[in-house]
Amino acid sequence: MPELPEITCRAREMREELVGRTITGVEVLQPKCLNVPPERFVERLTGGTIEDVSYHGKWIFVETTRGYLLLNMGMGGEILLVTRKSLPEKRRLVFDFDDGTCLSINFWWFGYAHYTPLDALDSHAMTAKQGPDALDVTAEELKAMLDGRRGRIKSFLLDQSKIAGIGNAYVHDILFLARLHPLRQVNTMSDTEIEALANAIHHGLRPSIEAGGAFYEVNLYGKPGGFTAEILLVGYREGKPCPVCGTTIEKIKTGSTAGFICPQCQPLEPK
Numbered sequence: 001m002p003e004l005p006e007i008t009c010r011a012r013e014m015r016e017e018l019v020g021r022t023i024t025g026v027e028v029l030q031p032k033c034l035n036v037p038p039e040r041f042v043e044r045l046t047g048g049t050i051e052d053v054s055y056h057g058k059w060i061f062v063e064t065t066r067g068y069l070l071l072n073m074g075m076g077g078e079i080l081l082v083t084r085k086s087l088p089e090k091r092r093l094v095f096d097f098d099d100g101t102c103l104s105i106n107f108w109w110f111g112y113a114h115y116t117p118l119d120a121l122d123s124h125a126m127t128a129k130q131g132p133d134a135l136d137v138t139a140e141e142l143k144a145m146l147d148g149r150r151g152r153i154k155s156f157l158l159d160q161s162k163i164a165g166i167g168n169a170y171v172h173d174i175l176f177l178a179r180l181h182p183l184r185q186v187n188t189m190s191d192t193e194i195e196a197l198a199n200a201i202h203h204g205l206r207p208s209i210e211a212g213g214a215f216y217e218v219n220l221y222g223k224p225g226g227f228t229a230e231i232l233l234v235g236y237r238e239g240k241p242c243p244v245c246g247t248t249i250e251k252i253k254t255g256s257t258a259g260f261i262c263p264q265c266q267p268l269e270p271k
Helices: 002-018 038-045 116-122 139-144 153-158 170-177 191-210
Strands: 025-029 052-058 059-064 067-072 079-081 093-096 101-107 114-115 249-255 257-261
Touching: 002 052, 002 059, 002 079, 002 191, 025 038, 038 067, 038 114, 067 116, 093 139, 139 191, 153 170, 170 191, 170 257
Parallel strands: none
Antiparallel strands: 025 093, 052 059, 059 067, 067 114, 079 101, 093 101, 249 257
16 A cells, blocks of 8 residues: 555656646546546546646645646555556556646555545545644654543554554554554653654655655556665564564554564563
C-alpha cells in the first residue's frame, strides 16, 4: 500500500509534468472508484487545465480549472504518464491531454478517483476527516494530540483521522527509532518520548522520499522506487539482528496486524 513517501513522490512528479496541460478526454473503465456518476465525472473534468498537484497523507490533489481530481491508490497501483500507443494493459482510468500524452491510472485492489468542485473541497468527507500530514506534525502538536488520550501508540499512528500518511510499511521503523513498543499505552509516554516520536516520524519517512519511494511501487515513468527492504531497520526483518544492539528482531501480534520490534530497544514497560 502506498503511504506518505510514495504519495509525496507521485505528487511531485505529477506537478513537474502535468501543470499547464489541459484534459481533452477522460476514459472510465472502473466506475466503482468514482464518487459521482461516470458521465458527470467526465463532463466536469474534460477541458480543465491542471494548475497544481499537491498531497495530504495518502491522497493526491490534482487542481484543475474545472475542479479537483482526488486520488487515493488504496492497496497500490500505478499512475503512468504514457501515450495512447503505450497504454498499459491494466488500467482503470485514462486522462488524455492536449499534447498527445495521457495519464493511465490502475488500482491493484481498490482505490478512489473522486471529483469535487473548486469551492467544495472542504466538504469532501474522505479527505476532510484526515488528521494533519505526518511530516507537518511538531513535537508540541503531538503532545497536545496525545494529552488525555488512551490506547496503543501504534493504533494511534495508523489512524488517518489522527495523523495522515503513516501505514504498516513504515510504522515499525518509526516506533523503533523512537524506542517505543507498538503496544505501549500513550498515557504512559513522557514528554521526552513524545519528542523522540515526533523526530522518528520524520526520520522514518524521509529516507524513502529521498529514494523515490518503496521498491514495489513505480513512478510516473514506470521505474521502481529505490527504498528497498534492506534499508528497513526492523520492519519485516524477523530473525535478523537489531542494527543497534544485535538482539534478534521479533514479529509480534498487534491487534489485527503484526509488529516487528527489537525486544531490547523497545521494551513494553517504560524504564
